[in-house]
Amino acid sequence: xxxxxxxxxxxxxxxxxxxxxxxxxxxxxxxxxxxxxxxxxxxxxxxxxxxxxxxxxxxxxxxxxxxxxxxxxxxxxxxxxxxxxxxxxxxxxxxxxxxxxxxxxxxxxxxxxxxxxxxxxxxxxxxxxxxxxxxxxxxxxxxxxxxxxxxxxxxxxxxxxxxxxxxxxxxxxxxxxxxxxxxxxxxxxxxxxxxxxxxxxxxxxxxxxxxxxxxxxxxxxxxxxxxxxxxxxxxxxxxxxxxxxxxxxxxxxxxxxxxxxxxxxxxxxxxxxxxxxxxxxxxxxxxxxxxxxxxxxxxxxxxxxxxxxxxxxxxxxxxxxxxxxxxxxxxxxxxxxxxxxxxxxxxxxxxxxxxxxxxxxxxxxxxxxxxxxxxxxxxxxxxxxxxxx
Numbered sequence: 001x002x003x004x005x006x007x008x009x010x011x012x013x014x015x016x017x018x019x020x021x022x023x024x025x026x027x028x029x030x031x032x033x034x035x036x037x038x039x040x041x042x043x044x045x046x047x048x049x050x051x052x053x054x055x056x057x058x059x060x061x062x063x064x065x066x067x068x069x070x071x072x073x074x075x076x077x078x079x080x081x082x083x084x085x086x087x088x089x090x091x092x093x094x095x096x097x098x099x100x101x102x103x104x105x106x107x108x109x110x111x112x113x114x115x116x117x118x119x120x121x122x123x124x125x126x127x128x129x130x131x132x133x134x135x136x137x138x139x140x141x142x143x144x145x146x147x148x149x150x151x152x153x154x155x156x157x158x159x160x161x162x163x164x165x166x167x168x169x170x171x172x173x174x175x176x177x178x179x180x181x182x183x184x185x186x187x188x189x190x191x192x193x194x195x196x197x198x199x200x201x202x203x204x205x206x207x208x209x210x211x212x213x214x215x216x217x218x219x220x221x222x223x224x225x226x227x228x229x230x231x232x233x234x235x236x237x238x239x240x241x242x243x244x245x246x247x248x249x250x251x252x253x254x255x256x257x258x259x260x261x262x263x264x265x266x267x268x269x270x271x272x273x274x275x276x277x278x279x280x281x282x283x284x285x286x287x288x289x290x291x292x293x294x295x296x297x298x299x300x301x302x303x304x305x306x307x308x309x310x311x312x313x314x315x316x317x318x319x320x321x322x323x324x325x326x327x328x329x330x331x332x333x334x335x336x337x338x339x340x341x342x343x344x345x346x347x348x349x350x351x352x353x354x355x356x357x358x359x360x361x362x363x364x365x366x367x368x369x370x371x372x373x374x375x376x377x378x379x380x381x382x383x384x385x386x387x388x389x
Contacts, residue, residue, distance in 0.1 A: 033130070033335045033336050033337065034109075034130060034131070034132050034146075034332070034334045034335030034336055034338070034339070035108050035109075035130050035131060035334060035335075036331040036332065037108050037326070037331055037333055037334055038331070039326050039327075039328075039329045039330065039331065039333060041080070042080035042081060042082035043079075043080065043081055043082060043108055043109075043322070043326050043334075044082045044084060044105075044106045044107045044108050045081050045082065045083055045084065045107065045108070045109055045110075045111055045319070045322060046084050046086060046099070046102035046103070046107035046109070046110045046111065046112075047065070047066065047069055047083055047084065047085045047086065047111045047112055047315070048086050048088050048095065048098060048099060048102070048110060048111070048112035048113040048118075048122065049061075049062035049065055049066060049085065049086065049087055049088065049112060049113070049114070050062050050087070050088060050113060050114050050115065050118075051063075051087035051088075051089075052087035052088070052089040052090070053088075053089055053090035054090060055090070060309060061114060061309050061311065062087065064308050064309035064311075064312035064315075065112070065114075065136070065309070065311070065312055065314070065315040066085055066315070067300070067303075067304050067308075067312070068300065068308060068312040068313060068314075068315040068316040068348075069083060069111065069315040069316065069318070069319050070083070071299070071300065071303065071316060072315070072316040072317075072318075072319035072320050072323070073319055073323075075320075076319070076323040076327075077327075078327060079323045079326050079327045081319065081322065081323065081326075083319075084102060084105065084107060086098045086099075086101070086102055088112075088113050088118055091118075092115075092117045092118045092120070092121035092122075093121065095113050095118035095119075095121050095122050096118075096121040096122055096124070096125035097125075098122075099122040099125050099126050099133075100125050100126060100129075103126050103129045103131050107131065108131065108334055109131060109132055109133075109134065109322060109334045110122060110126065110131060110132070110133045110134065111134050111315065111318045111319070111322070112134075112135060112136055112315075113135060113136065113137075114135075114136045114137065114311070115137065116135075116137045116139035116141070116142050119133065119135035119136075119137045119139075119142055119147060119149070120142040120147065122135070122147075123135075123142070123145060123146050123147035126146070127145060127146050131146065132146045132147075132148065132334060132335075132336065132339060133146055133147045133148065134148050134150055134318045134321070134322075134339075134354075135147060135148065135149055135150065135151075136149075136150055136151055136311060136314045136315070136318075137149045137150075137151050138150075138151025138152055138153050138154075139151075140153050140154070140155060140185075140358075140359050141185075142358075143357060143358025143359045144357055144358040145358065146336075147358055148339065148354050148358050148359075148360065149358060149359060149360060150314045150317060150318055150352075150360060151311065151314060151360075152288070152362060152364075153189075153359055153360065154185060154186050154189035154190075154265060155189045155192065155193070155359065156359075156360065156361055156362055156364065157189075157265055157286045157364065158186075158189040158190045158192070158193035158234075158265060159193045159196070160286050160364045160366065161193075161234070161263050161265075161284060161285070161286055161366065162190065162193035162194055162196075162197050162199055162234075163193070163197055164284070164366045164378055165199060165232055165261065165263060165284070166197045166198045166199040169231075170199070170231050170232040170261050171198060171199040171200055171231070171232075172199070172200050172202045172228065172229050172230045172231045172232065173190070173194055173199050173200070173201060173202055173230065173231075173232045173233075173234050173263075174202040174203050174204070174205065174221075174224055174225060174228060174230035174232070174233050174234070175187050175190050175191065175201070175203070175204040175205070175234050175236075176204075176205050176207070176221055176233055176234070176235050176236070176237075176246070177204065177205075177206055177207075177235075177236040177237075178206070178207055178208075178209045178236060178237060178241065178242055179206040179207065179208055179209060179213075180209050182236070183206070183209070183236050186236035186265050187204055187206075187236065189265070190234050190236075190265065191204070202224075202225075202228035202229065202230040203224055203228050203230070205217065205220060205221045205224050207221075207242065209241070209242070211245065214242050214245045214246060214249070215245070215249070218246070218249045218250060218253050219253060221233075221250060221253070221255065222250065222253040222254050222255050225255050225260060226254075230260060231259070231260060231261065232260065232261040232262075232263055233250070233255065233260055233261070233262050233263065234263045234264075234265065235262065235263065235264055235265065236265045236266070237264075237266070238264075238266040238267075239266075239268070239270070239271060239273070239274040243264070243266075243268075243274070243277070243280075244274075244277055246279065247262070247277040247278055247279030247280050248277065248278055248279060250262075250279055251278055251279050257278075257279055257280075257281060257282050257283065258282065261282070261283070261284065262279055262280060262282070262283035262284075263283060263284045263285070264280070264283060264284070264285035265285075266285070267285060267287060268280055268283065268285040268367075268369060269285070269287065269367070269369075269374050270310070275369055275372045275373065275374065276372045280369050281369055281370065281371075281372075282368065282369065282370065283368065283369050284366055284367065284368055284377070285366075285367055285369075286364040286365065286366055286367070287364065287365055287367055287374075288313070288349035288350050288362065288364065288365070288380065289349065289350030289351075289363060289364075289365060289379075289380035289382075290365060290367075290376060290380075292346075292347075292348055292349065292350050293313065293348060293349055293350070295348070296308065296313055296316065296348035296349075300312065313347065313348040313349045314349075316347055316348045317345070317347030317348060317349055317352060320345055320346065320347045320348075321339070321345040321347070321352075321354070322334070324345055325338050325339070325341075336356070339354050340353070340354050340355060340356050341353070342384065343383075343384065344361075344384055349362065350362060350363040350364070350365075350380045350381075350382075351363040351380075351381065351382060351383060351384065353384060361384075363380045363381040363382065363383075363384075364380055365378065365379055365380035366378035
């Protein structure tokens with residue numbers, strides 16, 4: 001008897017949709033360097049939120065992002081931010097129109113929007129206006145030019161985990177991924193990370209994104225593990241997709257987690273029920289700095305009477321970065337060269353920096369699941385000279 005995989009009837013919770021991303025091939029806006037600002041006056045920042053779409057989940061996200069941004073502003077010392085909140089509605093076209101209006105009304109930088117298509121449209125719409133966009137998306141395909149993504153990327157997670165695995169002697173890595181666009185993006189991220197490390201790619205096995213597809217693929221995965229000598233399986237699956245079935249069937253097929261390390265590209269602690277899956281016991285995944293993130297969650301709950309949405313911290317991080325740059329008192333504080341400073345910033349998810357290609361690098365912790373609990377086995381670095389970079 002094996003777990004039932006409910007792809008269509010049990011769609012991904014909103015948070016997993018956001019963190020897994022909707023991958024698309026987009027025209028990256030060329031962008032310019034960024035505007036000059038007057039740091040002696042409040043700096044106008046446009047916050048673009050998914051409110052007004054008619055989707056109650058979007059309203060929850062919008063409220064949490066606004067609250068986190070306001071909390072960040074209250075924490076700034078000696079910096080004045082004029083936060084201007086705009087709802088973008090349901091379409092990328094509306095998001096683009098809203099962004100143009102925000103710039104017309106004086107915004108010097110845009111924080112948001114959430115979804116990749118909207119962020120891409122916003123970047124294109126304001127590229128000629130010399131305004132940069134710090135989107136909440138994690139889709140690296142839209143990054144570049146005047147568009148930065150603040151969300152955690154597959155590339156960042158893969159680099160962290162592959163680097164750690166290699167240091168622990170797990171150097172023959174087999175990639176197991178679903179045959180979807182997101183699965184292929186995840187596979188490429190892992191393979192690129194392996195190519196940059198002392199590890200070796202033991203191969204890649206795809207499965208169709210259905211219960212039947214996973215069941216039929218398990219014997220092939222087990223065969224590939226044995227024939228390739230793989231000592232680690234890097235899975236792109238998440239809890240709302242194939243992970244529960246893979247975590248049950250692969251050990252039953254002889255892929256013993258005690259000898260073959262299971263590694264996850266997604267968060268294996270969301271939802272908490274994932275922690276009880278048999279195949280993830282002993283497995284590794286990456287997560288934001290638990291100490292800093294825990295402090296944020298506690299404070300948010302105390303301030304607003306509800307826990308923050310899992311991506312709310314991105315709004316805090318965006319304001320924290322803007323505030324740190326403005327505090328330096330330079331008129332070029334919001335240019336690309338300033339935004340991509342190598343030392344990065346500190347937010348509620350830990351240290352992070354924006355890269356010249358529009359993606360980001362975040363200081364992640366490596367966690368292991370033992371006895372249905374999460375234990376940090378390699379702490380998140382607190383600067384960009386530490387382990388993991």
